[in-house]
Amino acid sequence: xxxxxxxxxxxxxxxxGTLGLGAVQARAAGELHIYNWGxxxxxxxxxxxxxxYDVKVTLDDYDSNEMMLAKIKGGAAGYxxxxxxxxxxxxxxxxxLLEKTEPNQMANFKNINPKWIEVYWDKGRHYTxxxxxxxxxxxxxxAVYKGDVNTLKLELDPxxxxxxxxxxxxxxxxxxxxxxxxxxxxxxxxNKEQLKELSDLLIKAKASWRTMDYATIEKLTxxxxxxxxxxxxxxxxxxxxxxxxxxxxxxxxxxxxxxxxAVLKGAPNLENAKLFQNFVMDPENAALISNFARxxxxxxxxxxxxxxxxxxxxxIIPPAGTQDPEFVPPCDQxxxxxxxxxxxxxxx
Amino acid sequence: xxxxxxxxxxPGGKPAGRxxxxxxxxxxxxxxxxxxxxxxxxxxxxxxxxxFNDNRSVTLWTEFSLRxxxxxxxxxxxxxxxxxxxxxxxxxxxxxxxxxxxxxLATTRNxxxxxxxxxxxxxxxxxxxxxxxTAVATLALFALIKQLTGVGGIGYLMLAHTVxxxxxxxxxxxxxxxxxxLTLEQAAAxxxxxxxxxxxxxxxxxxxxxxxxxxxxxxxxxxxxxxxTLMVAGPGETTLPIYIFGQMRRGITxxxxxxxxxxxxLSVVLVALLFFFGxxxx
Amino acid sequence: MAAETAxxxxxxxxxxxxxxxxxxxxxxxxxxxxxWLLLSPALLTIVLVGLLPLSIILVYSFLEPGTYGxxxxxxxxxxxxxxxxxxxxxxxxxxxxxxxxxxxxxxxELALLSTVGSLxxxxxxxxxxxxxxxxxxxxxxxxxxxxxxxNLLIRTFAMMLILRDEGVINIIxxxxxxxxxxLVLIYTDxxxxxxxxxxxxxxxxLPIYAALxxxxxxxVEAAYDLYATRGKVLRHVILPVAKPGLVAGCILVFVPxxxxxxxxxxxxxxKSLMIxxxxxxxxxxxxxxxxxxxxxxxxMAIVLVALLVYVRxxGRRRGHG
Numbered sequence: 048x049x050x051x052x053x054x055x056x057x058x059x060x061x062x063x064g065t066l067g068l069g070a071v072q073a074r075a076a077g078e079l080h081i082y083n084w085g086x087x088x089x090x091x092x093x094x095x096x097x098x099x100y101d102v103k104v105t106l107d108d109y110d111s112n113e114m115m116l117a118k119i120k121g122g123a124a125g126y127x128x129x130x131x132x133x134x135x136x137x138x139x140x141x142x143x144l145l146e147k148t149e150p151n152q153m154a155n156f157k158n159i160n161p162k163w164i165e166v167y168w169d170k171g172r173h174y175t176x177x178x179x180x181x182x183x184x185x186x187x188x189x190a191v192y193k194g195d196v197n198t199l200k201l202e203l204d205p206x207x208x209x210x211x212x213x214x215x216x217x218x219x220x221x222x223x224x225x226x227x228x229x230x231x232x233x234x235x236x237x238n239k240e241q242l243k244e245l246s247d248l249l250i251k252a253k254a255s256w257r258t259m260d261y262a263t264i265e266k267l268t269x270x271x272x273x274x275x276x277x278x279x280x281x282x283x284x285x286x287x288x289x290x291x292x293x294x295x296x297x298x299x300x301x302x303x304x305x306x307x308x309a310v311l312k313g314a315p316n317l318e319n320a321k322l323f324q325n326f327v328m329d330p331e332n333a334a335l336i337s338n339f340a341r342x343x344x345x346x347x348x349x350x351x352x353x354x355x356x357x358x359x360x361x362x363i364i365p366p367a368g369t370q371d372p373e374f375v376p377p378c379d380q381x382x383x384x385x386x387x388x389x390x391x392x393x394x395x
Numbered sequence: 396x397x398x399x400x401x402x403x404x405x406p407g408g409k410p411a412g413r414x415x416x417x418x419x420x421x422x423x424x425x426x427x428x429x430x431x432x433x434x435x436x437x438x439x440x441x442x443x444x445x446x447f448n449d450n451r452s453v454t455l456w457t458e459f460s461l462r463x464x465x466x467x468x469x470x471x472x473x474x475x476x477x478x479x480x481x482x483x484x485x486x487x488x489x490x491x492x493x494x495x496x497x498x499x500l501a502t503t504r505n506x507x508x509x510x511x512x513x514x515x516x517x518x519x520x521x522x523x524x525x526x527x528x529t530a531v532a533t534l535a536l537f538a539l540i541k542q543l544t545g546v547g548g549i550g551y552l553m554l555a556h557t558v559x560x561x562x563x564x565x566x567x568x569x570x571x572x573x574x575x576x577l578t579l580e581q582a583a584a585x586x587x588x589x590x591x592x593x594x595x596x597x598x599x600x601x602x603x604x605x606x607x608x609x610x611x612x613x614x615x616x617x618x619x620x621x622x623x624t625l626m627v628a629g630p631g632e633t634t635l636p637i638y639i640f641g642q643m644r645r646g647i648t649x650x651x652x653x654x655x656x657x658x659x660x661l662s663v664v665l666v667a668l669l670f671f672f673g674x675x676x677x
Numbered sequence: 678m679a680a681e682t683a684x685x686x687x688x689x690x691x692x693x694x695x696x697x698x699x700x701x702x703x704x705x706x707x708x709x710x711x712x713w714l715l716l717s718p719a720l721l722t723i724v725l726v727g728l729l730p731l732s733i734i735l736v737y738s739f740l741e742p743g744t745y746g747x748x749x750x751x752x753x754x755x756x757x758x759x760x761x762x763x764x765x766x767x768x769x770x771x772x773x774x775x776x777x778x779x780x781x782x783x784x785x786e787l788a789l790l791s792t793v794g795s796l797x798x799x800x801x802x803x804x805x806x807x808x809x810x811x812x813x814x815x816x817x818x819x820x821x822x823x824x825x826x827x828n829l830l831i832r833t834f835a836m837m838l839i840l841r842d843e844g845v846i847n848i849i850x851x852x853x854x855x856x857x858x859x860l861v862l863i864y865t866d867x868x869x870x871x872x873x874x875x876x877x878x879x880x881x882x883l884p885i886y887a888a889l890x891x892x893x894x895x896x897v898e899a900a901y902d903l904y905a906t907r908g909k910v911l912r913h914v915i916l917p918v919a920k921p922g923l924v925a926g927c928i929l930v931f932v933p934x935x936x937x938x939x940x941x942x943x944x945x946x947x948k949s950l951m952i953x954x955x956x957x958x959x960x961x962x963x964x965x966x967x968x969x970x971x972x973x974x975x976x977m978a979i980v981l982v983a984l985l986v987y988v989r990x991x992g993r994r995r996g997h998g
Binding site: 423431432516517518521522523532533535557568569570573611612614 | 719728730819820823839875878887922925939957973977980
């Protein structure tokens with residue numbers, strides 16, 4: 048029995064190893080290695096790119112900008128494309144990690160909504176093209192809370208019916224920025240009095256929070272919480288399963304973000320990577336991206352190809368009169384140190 | 396294992412008032428073992444049930460459906476990830492168990508030697524550092540090696556897994572060998588058995604339960620690793636845990652339940668076959 | 678192997694001739710060589726791929742953080758100072774700050790608790806398996822480890838399905854009419870404890886089993902025949918044999934338990950930091966690699982001291998067996 052177990056394990060290992068080698072050798076002539084957020088890339092998009100350019104694409108996942116940065120900075124060679132969020136684009140470009148591919152010269156550049164060209168993280172689009180964009184605010188169950196949802200008070204000084212029924216993102220910047228907006232103080236703040244006030248506010252509010260977690264859809268749909276800080280696309284998916292949920296646009300302000308397709312410096316397949324940047328600016332392809340992950344994409348004319356329920360969703364199209372989302376640039380190290388202290392103190 | 400078949404008949408002639416004592420049945424132990432099994436399998440049962448759920452969510456039951464198996468079978472990404480996980484796990488388990496067996500032979504069954512404490516600490520070193528730190532440092536080292544040699548590939552990932560599997564494989568084997576009776580080996584040697592024969596016929600069978608336990612632990616640890624793999628894996632080397640981890644923010648689909656169920660099923664079938672053939676040979 | 682283990686008769690030194698002394702020395706050298714030869718694959722792998730990166734971490738811990746992660750090559754001991762003290766950014770004075778110590782203590786406490794928990798369940802289970810007929814033992818081992826061939830995250834999600842407000846346990850209890858309000862099971866310390874014990878159970882059961890399996894139950898029987906009580910049998914016969922396994926199991930549960938954070942976050946609700954994620958965010962959002970490095974070296978030092986103490990203790994007990 049034991050001898051069998053060992054033999055089987057050995058055979059299994061060898062077989063698996065050979066299979067792995069075979070897979071490597073079977074690759075097509077052209078390759079492209081994409082490194083993107085998990086569950087974020089439409090397989091149809093990849094298939095269609097592979098077919099059009101006869102390129103074999105590999106797709107790997109990460110779960111946060113910071114993990115991706117740590118890995119790229121650590122010297123992980125081999126990836127061509129990454130999809131960093133706005134602030135991360137400016138960090139990576141500043142660190143010389145991105146290739147200047149000049150998307151503004153590409154054929155499909157004409158499709159970009161002009162609003163997304165002069166952006167703080169890539170003025171004039173010399174490095175990146177839009178992937179998807181969205182907002183970060185929160186979702187409330189209107190069956191539980193009947194009042195006006197559009198205020199951060201619900202997260203930070205909640206009414207009795209929401210106490211202990213709240214999930215916040217486990218994200219230092221999102222939580223601190225929500226607090227700063229509620230208090231009316233500026234972002235990337237290093238004013239100690241204001242930060243003291245912020246810290247007290249968060250510690251008091253934390254008593255009313257049930258959890259701090261990124262898995263917001265599952266928290267809301269399972270009935271564990273009735274309010275969750277989250278992203279608009281996630282809000283829409285949660286609402287599909289719990290129709291009384293409503294995405295709030297807080298009057299104190301809310302975060303906007305955009306993920307962007309960037310090419311890494313020293314990308315082994317530079318030409319294919321450029322082709323891919325051009326490829327995602329095509330309205331039909333951009334719609335493929337949006338239909339899969341449920342966020343808007345910033346490409347003109349993609350609405351025609353998008354799912355009908357998306358074009359009309361209040362999470363994607365804010366009601367008239369809603370203020371613009373705020374895109375927050377990365378803060379300097381002194382601020383990050385202070386935030387870090389507040390965060391450690393909050394969660395100790 | 397035929398070396399010790401136990402008879403547990405209660406010896407006669409006991410003074411009155413003493414219950415017959417079945418050594419294999421310490422009070423409550425078997426109940427705890429079955430309870431342990433129940434607790435271990437309850438989540439697995441839930442996981443399997445929800446792999447047949449029609450709903451997209453992994454939390455609400457709607458109705459029976461095979462759609463997640465269909466979509467898992469169509470999902471090249473998740474299949475590749477499962478395949479890579481099995482490959483890396485198998486190689487890391489074999490290599491680390493082999494190394495750990497040698498190391499355990501060297502560190503037990505003899506008087507202590509100078510530097511034993513140090514050796515022990517070194518072998519357990521991969522356990523002692525939080526994964527994220529090992530991950531960042533290993534990445535830095537591997538990047539340097541890749542730059543110098545120009546050699547890439549999945550070997551790096553397997554090597555990284557082998558390292559943190561070694562202590563997990565080593566500990567059960569060591570526990571097995573410690574204070575082990577050496578008389579059998581000495582007797583065999585006295586009867587002119589060659590060292591190799593002694594090892595194959597006596598030492599190895601005695602060690603086997605430890606080796607099996609160590610290998611199983613090593614595989615479990617490799618198969619579950621997230622952080623180190625996240626950092627060290629190159630393009631096209633996404634393992635199953637990484638695939639699932641990447642999905643956490645955007646929501647996990649029951650496809651992962653379906654794949655996990657298939658893996659459990661596969662291992663059950665494999666072991667059942669081994670058992671069957673093992674029995675027949677006897 | 679036989680040459681290595683064949684023992685040399687211990688005659689008293691004065692009677693020993695010079696030749697015998699030399700021969701004994703040669704044998705001892707030979708034994709030592711074999712020993713290092715056997716150790717070398719494991720040690721070499723760990724030194725090259727484990728300790729070499731560790732020295733990188735050591736270097737990092739004495740540098741300054743880079744602006745967006747990474748390090749700047751400027752010597753600094755701030756990372757270690759920061760662990761206990763808080764530097765006022767404006768006045769440059771140091772005040773004692775127990776926040777990190779509190780986080781450390783919480784993790785130690787949790788790791789200890791889960792070690793005790795898995796010991797209480799793991800030992801009887803291992804004993805039970807070791808007393809099955811030999812042909813069944815591997816099947817039991819397989820049954821114990823099979824659940825762990827699914828992924829940790831998936832298993833944890835499955836546990837959440839069982840524990841949550843609208844989860845399996847609460848639904849059953851409500852249906853039975855035993856409760857009318859759902860019990861709060863999830864996002865509590867109890868849930869975290871349960872989750873950790875669950876995740877680490879095989880790390881406890883397998884080593885204990887490996888040790889216990891060599892127990893000769895005739896000894897236990899003999900002891901009992903000699904009027905030893907159940908407790909005495911356990912203390913003097915079973916425990917000494919199980920001890921190496923118990924120690925191995927405790928190490929394999931306690932040490933990884935210290936760094937655990939995925940299970941505590943998911944089942945505990947993520948409101949409290951563990952050492953593991955405190956260190957992880959230093960390499961992420963907080964962009965302070967030197968502090969992350971320093972904190973993990975401190976963690977390692979604690980574990981190392983505990984291990985060395987154990988080796989001392991175990992070594993004295995083992996003597997010249």
